[in-house]
Amino acid sequence: MSLAITPATAGRLVVWSRELTGTTTMLRRTIRADRWYWGTWVALLSLLPPITAAAYRETISDDAAGAEITAGLAANSTMRAMLGPPYDLLQVGGFTMWRVGGFVALLAATMAALGVIRATRAEEEPGRLELVRAGAVGRHAPLWAALLLAWAACAALGLIVSASMLALGTPAAGSVAMGLGLLLTGATFAGVGACAAQVSASARTARGIALAAVGAAYLARAVADGSATGSPLQRLGWLSPVQWAAYARPYVGERWWVLLLPAVLAAVLTVVAVRLEAGRDHGAGLRAARPGPPVGSERLRSAGALAWLLERGALGWTLGGLGIFALTMGSLSDVFATVADDPDLAERFRRMGAGAQLLQDAFYVAMIGILVVVIALIGLSFVERLRREEATGRAELMLSTSTSRVALLRAFTVPALGVSLGGAVLCGILLATPAAAREGDPGQVLRLAGAAAAQTPAIALVLGLAVAVHGLAPRARLLPWLVAGWSLIVSWVGAVLGFPQWLLDATPFALLPRLPAEPMAWTPVLAESALAVILYALGAWGYARRDVT
Amino acid sequence: MTAVIDIANLVKTFGSTRALDGLDMRVEPGEVHGFLGPNGSGKSTTIRILLGLLRQDSGVARLFGGDPWADAPALHRRLAYVPGDVNLWPNLTGGQIIDLLGRARGGLDTQRRGELIDRFDLDPSKKGRSYSKGNRQKVALIAALASPVELLLLDEPTSGLDPLMERVFTDVIRAEHAQGRTVLLSSHILSEVEKLCDHVSIIRAGRVVETGTLTQLRHLTRTRIACELDAPAPQLATTPGVHDVVVEGDRVTCQVDAARVGAALGVLTTAGVRSLTATPPTLEELFLEHYDGQHEVVDSRVLP
Numbered sequence: 089m090s091l092a093i094t095p096a097t098a099g100r101l102v103v104w105s106r107e108l109t110g111t112t113t114m115l116r117r118t119i120r121a122d123r124w125y126w127g128t129w130v131a132l133l134s135l136l137p138p139i140t141a142a143a144y145r146e147t148i149s150d151d152a153a154g155a156e157i158t159a160g161l162a163a164n165s166t167m168r169a170m171l172g173p174p175y176d177l178l179q180v181g182g183f184t185m186w187r188v189g190g191f192v193a194l195l196a197a198t199m200a201a202l203g204v205i206r207a208t209r210a211e212e213e214p215g216r217l218e219l220v221r222a223g224a225v226g227r228h229a230p231l232w233a234a235l236l237l238a239w240a241a242c243a244a245l246g247l248i249v250s251a252s253m254l255a256l257g258t259p260a261a262g263s264v265a266m267g268l269g270l271l272l273t274g275a276t277f278a279g280v281g282a283c284a285a286q287v288s289a290s291a292r293t294a295r296g297i298a299l300a301a302v303g304a305a306y307l308a309r310a311v312a313d314g315s316a317t318g319s320p321l322q323r324l325g326w327l328s329p330v331q332w333a334a335y336a337r338p339y340v341g342e343r344w345w346v347l348l349l350p351a352v353l354a355a356v357l358t359v360v361a362v363r364l365e366a367g368r369d370h371g372a373g374l375r376a377a378r379p380g381p382p383v384g385s386e387r388l389r390s391a392g393a394l395a396w397l398l399e400r401g402a403l404g405w406t407l408g409g410l411g412i413f414a415l416t417m418g419s420l421s422d423v424f425a426t427v428a429d430d431p432d433l434a435e436r437f438r439r440m441g442a443g444a445q446l447l448q449d450a451f452y453v454a455m456i457g458i459l460v461v462v463i464a465l466i467g468l469s470f471v472e473r474l475r476r477e478e479a480t481g482r483a484e485l486m487l488s489t490s491t492s493r494v495a496l497l498r499a500f501t502v503p504a505l506g507v508s509l510g511g512a513v514l515c516g517i518l519l520a521t522p523a524a525a526r527e528g529d530p531g532q533v534l535r536l537a538g539a540a541a542a543q544t545p546a547i548a549l550v551l552g553l554a555v556a557v558h559g560l561a562p563r564a565r566l567l568p569w570l571v572a573g574w575s576l577i578v579s580w581v582g583a584v585l586g587f588p589q590w591l592l593d594a595t596p597f598a599l600l601p602r603l604p605a606e607p608m609a610w611t612p613v614l615a616e617s618a619l620a621v622i623l624y625a626l627g628a629w630g631y632a633r634r635d636v637t
Numbered sequence: 638m639t640a641v642i643d644i645a646n647l648v649k650t651f652g653s654t655r656a657l658d659g660l661d662m663r664v665e666p667g668e669v670h671g672f673l674g675p676n677g678s679g680k681s682t683t684i685r686i687l688l689g690l691l692r693q694d695s696g697v698a699r700l701f702g703g704d705p706w707a708d709a710p711a712l713h714r715r716l717a718y719v720p721g722d723v724n725l726w727p728n729l730t731g732g733q734i735i736d737l738l739g740r741a742r743g744g745l746d747t748q749r750r751g752e753l754i755d756r757f758d759l760d761p762s763k764k765g766r767s768y769s770k771g772n773r774q775k776v777a778l779i780a781a782l783a784s785p786v787e788l789l790l791l792d793e794p795t796s797g798l799d800p801l802m803e804r805v806f807t808d809v810i811r812a813e814h815a816q817g818r819t820v821l822l823s824s825h826i827l828s829e830v831e832k833l834c835d836h837v838s839i840i841r842a843g844r845v846v847e848t849g850t851l852t853q854l855r856h857l858t859r860t861r862i863a864c865e866l867d868a869p870a871p872q873l874a875t876t877p878g879v880h881d882v883v884v885e886g887d888r889v890t891c892q893v894d895a896a897r898v899g900a901a902l903g904v905l906t907t908a909g910v911r912s913l914t915a916t917p918p919t920l921e922e923l924f925l926e927h928y929d930g931q932h933e934v935v936d937s938r939v940l941p
Contacts, residue, residue, distance in 0.1 A: 377767045486741065
């Protein structure tokens with residue numbers, strides 16, 4: 089077959105290159121705008137594997153006791169469901185990949201998807217790209233610039249991880265496989281973000297779609313790894329792009345071909361995104377904007393009604409997603425029924441769990457621990473809405489009516505608080521439901537609802553902090569995110585990072601009793617609840633007194 | 638009778654920028670008051686203080702005799718505000734937003750709402766995100782005008798409106814004026830202010846440099862006279878109140894203070910006038926004059 093260029097191909101090439109015009113300009117602009125976003129993410133994520141590897145000998149001793157611990161970890165369904173398949177925990181590389189590799193892959197996916205949306209739809213929605221597109225910039229230039237930057241950031245992450253793991257003396261092939269796996273996971277979800285950015289005219293919806301994809305991928309692999317050995321459900325893991333990096337088995341007989349999966353999917357998603365973008369108008373989603381009601385319903389007469397109308401969809405989706413997650417994870421708990429039959433394994437687990445009498449309780453504690461932090465992050469994104477209302481000038485419009493500052497604050501924060509706190513309790517209930525149904529013990533449901541409720545003061549504290557920051561020091565808006573982000577890292581991988589215990593305890597979640605594994609402790613629950621109320625009140629007090637700009 | 642807006646010596650700083658630097662302004666009931674100034678002169682800051690969104694560093698601002706900061710929600714039932722750059726909720730329709738804003742203000746006249754939607758030719762079933770700038774402006778204008786309030790605070794309300802809609806806006810505001818509504822109209826479009834306003838305050842760098850009725854302001858400035866003379870008139874240049882005399886052959890142009898036009902004409906008549914045009918100052922000249930930056934603050938109300 090010859091490679092002669094026909095006039096038709098040449099024409100397409102011309103169009104193609106014309107649509108790429110200005111990609112370098114866009115890339116420069118995007119780098120300048122988003123350098124902190126990518127820089128922070130890459131720096132934090134690339135630290136986790138080397139820190140874990142460096143602390144390996146402190147976590148797992150090089151003797152029979154160490155072997156005992158790793159065997160216990162590998163057999164523990166809770167740990168598997170949370171982290172991924174353990175291939176070989178007796179060497180640094182394999183342990184690091186299992187303990188933080190999957191977690192870093194999951195966060196790299198989140199970083200890449202949100203980063204691409206940030207530079208494309210989130211710029212297009214308020215009309216900032218229009219100005220750029222009016223210049224000598226082709227139709228796809230912003231998308232390509234965003235994707236190139238995302239790939240570059242993922243490559244940097246992969247490279248730093250590979251290099252630092254090499255420097256720590258782990259085998260070269262494994263180090264490269266690990267870095268490459270992270271790179272390709274990120275690239276795949278950059279494609280997911282690029283596609284999500286085309287679907288809806290709203291950046292918020294695009295983020296929702298992308299995060300739902302990340303969440304679904306995590307859920308699929310959690311079910312696969314949490315299922316009993318030999319269960320057909322274990323194959324579900326292959327459907328999860330956040331699992332492929334682990335399936336490539338870095339350090340444990342690398343299966344390089346697995347990495348073709350994310351490479352191909354990344355390419356396909358990129359092509360799809362470009363095609364979708366070619367077929368839509370600037371500023372529009374895939375579906376033409378539909379007209380809505382020409383009059384407001386009788387109830388639409390206050391800031392509260394406005395906030396409810398704006399948020400109810402997203403709140404509903406969030407609750408639905410969390411419910412599905414909790415119910416699915418809850419249904420994994422039957423694994424423990426079979427494990428408990430093996431007295432040797434059961435004894436090993438008992439020594440490992442957070443002092444839990446029952447393996448199942450340890451599993452519930454771990455799941456609730458993850459869910460409450462994720463719920464706090466979601467709650468923060470709703471409180472964030474308040475800041476966006478002010479930044480866009482829509483808060484000013486509402487405040488020019490007889491709406492008071494406090495009423496506006498309440499309108500946007502009370503639903504966020506209600507759904508977060510209620511959602512946490514609901515998650516506890518749904519987590520317990522499968523086991524309760526199986527064992528005919530409805531008391532389980534109440535027990536886990538209580539366990540989740542005991543963690544809710546920390547959610548309220550994080551959201552209260554966000555309100556306080558909004559009212560008193562709006563510039564420190566990253567503070568609540570840092571608290572919640574740190575809590576997420578601690579609850580997921582904190583124990584293996586070799587950090588001092590006081591640092592690991594320095595999250596609002598860690599201070600609360602972890603029911604049902606620990607006894608109820610009223611002091612931290614009441615103290616954090618009171619602090620949350622005080623912070624909220626301070627925020628409202630400050631917001632009523634500061635300039636609205 | 639208390640003034641609707643009464644501002645004295647208002648100061649507001651943002652960091653090292655002095656946005657308002659001792660601003661004084663008074664708007665009486667029933668006035669359509671033009672608030673004229675270039676971008677960044679402090680118009681929006683003043684309005685935002687009146688709305689209780691910002692707190693002044695010093696000075697006094699009274700709205701309906703009340704404190705705009707402390708009594709905001711109550712005072713806001715009596716006013717409606719249209720920002721210069723309207724940002725709408727992307728997923729709400731124009732009709733929903735009009736109803737929300739009107740009701741949150743304390744109620745709106747549905748019949749009037751319908752009339753205004755017709756006159757401004759707005760499709761109220763479109764979503765906020767699909768409106769153009771002009772249409773977003775219309776949504777906020779209709780929401781404000783359909784509310785039975787005493788005061789309209791309009792911050793550059795016609796930006797983005799096409800000429801046809803600008804005319805509708807002019808007609809509507811005139812009708813409001815006739816019915817006794819008070820309007821504060823901030824603008825840098827002079828013709829708009831000249832058409833609509835009976836009072837004008839000109840603001841520069843956070844201070845009001847000129848305030849009064851249009852007629853009073855015109856009296857303060859110079860009339861331009863251009864004429865052809867039979868004989869030279871050398872004494873013209875020395876006549877008090879006559880400035881910038883330019884002689885080109887028998888053509889003479891000069892600027893004359895409003896109070897000295899009679900004297901100047903006397904001098905010219907003795908020289909034999911063949912033709913003469915006298916142009917009263919437009920608001921534009923008034924405006925530009927103040928932006929040359931040499932003018933002293935004059936309150937024409939206190940002049941005899």
